[in-house]
Amino acid sequence: MIALDYRDKRPIYEQIVEKLEKLIVCGALESNTRMPSVRSLAMELSVNPNTIQRAYAQLEQDGYLYTIVGRGNYVTCEAEWKKGRVQTVLKEFTEVLTKARETRVPRGELMALFDRIYPEKEGENT
Amino acid sequence: MIALDYRDKRPIYEQIVEKLEKLIVCGALESNTRMPSVRSLAMELSVNPNTIQRAYAQLEQDGYLYTIVGRGNYVTCEAEWKKGRVQTVLKEFTEVLTKARETRVPRGELMALFDRIYPEKEGENT
DNA sequence: TTGAGTGTATTAAGAGAATTAATACACTTT
DNA sequence: AAAGTGTATTAATTCTCTTAATACACTCAA
Secondary structure (H helix, E strand, C coil): CCCCCCCCCCCHHHHHHHHHHHHHHCCCCCCCCECCCHHHHHHHHCCCHHHHHHHHHHHHHCCCEEEECCCEEEECCHHHHHHHHHHHHHHHHHHHHHHHHHCCCCHHHHHHHHHHHCCCCCCCCC | CCCCCCCCCCCHHHHHHHHHHHHHHCCCCCCCCECCCHHHHHHHHCCCHHHHHHHHHHHHHCCCEEEECCCEEEECCHHHHHHHHHHHHHHHHHHHHHHHHHCCCCHHHHHHHHHHHCCCCCCCCC
């Protein structure tokens, strides 16, 4: 299902989270698909079950999985995890904007950046 | 000049950076004021000189201090450190906005947040 | 009901980065 | 030249993060 890179400095669970997230986002793992069990994936990757558990917990936190105790982990429906992604970004956006206001950054400078990065196109959805 | 809190989990140098930054931002330490020497402040706080050195280096990095080797550390002029603060925020703003675009967050949602947090007032400077 | 499967919680060991310290060097001024 | 200043290097230490070991709790099917 996935392969680990031991030259990678980052922790194992983080690599797993990243790869599974990609699989979900790109559609390779469809909604309500059952994920491999904590133990089986741990076996497959030659890793401690807790490491997988941690990765799954993170993915659940991020809205990509849901858990049924005693049964397994499942992929959240697409609309839901997409909503989660948007909300995460909106929260970050709010924080930066608040900080900008406190720093008295002129509104115009922000507007200029906004228009440059997010150009307004004709006939675009909301 | 400042006091340390040993119950605080954060590293000492970070506490020092934060407190000195506040003193500069609030105007208690004026532009071109000479800071205490690395050794004297270390003595005063019963801390290793390298710890102070590190704090000063950070403050220099952030644009609050400038150094003259053999002479001492001095507070940057106000216009300059203010400019640094603004640029830091603008960079963060750019990053979040780029991420938002990648996530396909609708432009309208960002605009709405923007207008709410940064209300446009009549007769305001740029 | 029991056994094999599942996720969960707790505790501890290990590794590695971050922090701080010790010490020597280089520059400026008097 | 001496006393004060910042700087660089190296090492010891602390501490968080990561991973592992192990026991517990729930679900389902035989």
